[in-house]
Amino acid sequence: MNNQDIQEGLINSIRLLDEKLSKRHIELDPKGYFIIKIESKTNELILEHYLNDIDQKGRATDPESGEPISCKAKTRNQPSNIYRGESAKQLGIKISEGQGPFPISHLDHAIYIGRELQRAEQCLIAGKQYIQD
Numbered sequence: 001m002n003n004q005d006i007q008e009g010l011i012n013s014i015r016l017l018d019e020k021l022s023k024r025h026i027e028l029d030p031k032g033y034f035i036i037k038i039e040s041k042t043n044e045l046i047l048e049h050y051l052n053d054i055d056q057k058g059r060a061t062d063p064e065s066g067e068p069i070s071c072k073a074k075t076r077n078q079p080s081n082i083y084r085g086e087s088a089k090q091l092g093i094k095i096s097e098g099q100g101p102f103p104i105s106h107l108d109h110a111i112y113i114g115r116e117l118q119r120a121e122q123c124l125i126a127g128k129q130y131i132q133d
Contacts, residue, residue, distance in 0.1 A: 022133075028052070028060050029109040031102075032080065033069075036116050036132050038124045045120050047091050047113075048079035049103045088117035 085091040123130035
């Protein structure tokens with residue numbers, strides 16, 4: 001086996017593990033959710049924070065209508081806050097350090113946002129489209 005075969009096997013193994021882990025149950029963050037975007041014209045990462053309520057079934061619901069929020073629907077709500085930065089680290093610091101209040105209450109949510117901000121930063125640098133996982 002050559003190095004390329006080993007690397008491809010490792011990549012495939014990680015992809016399969018990530019797919020499996022993505023199917024696990026997660027508890028939604030009652031402080032809301034984020035939409036991550038990149039703005040190539042200004043070389044910025046944009047992190048929009050949206051408020052939500054959690055219903056008795058554990059679903060995120062619109063605080064105004066009480067309707068479940070679909071992952072696939074385009075949001076109609078206005079963000080409660082918009083964070084802009086030039087790097088994943090800069091945005092991570094903006095939402096987690098200082099006086100607060102902080103827009104994240106669950107550690108797994110914070111780790112997810114950090115991973116996604118890194119991916120978005122890599123796409124911004126490479127000039128590629130970013131699609132949030």
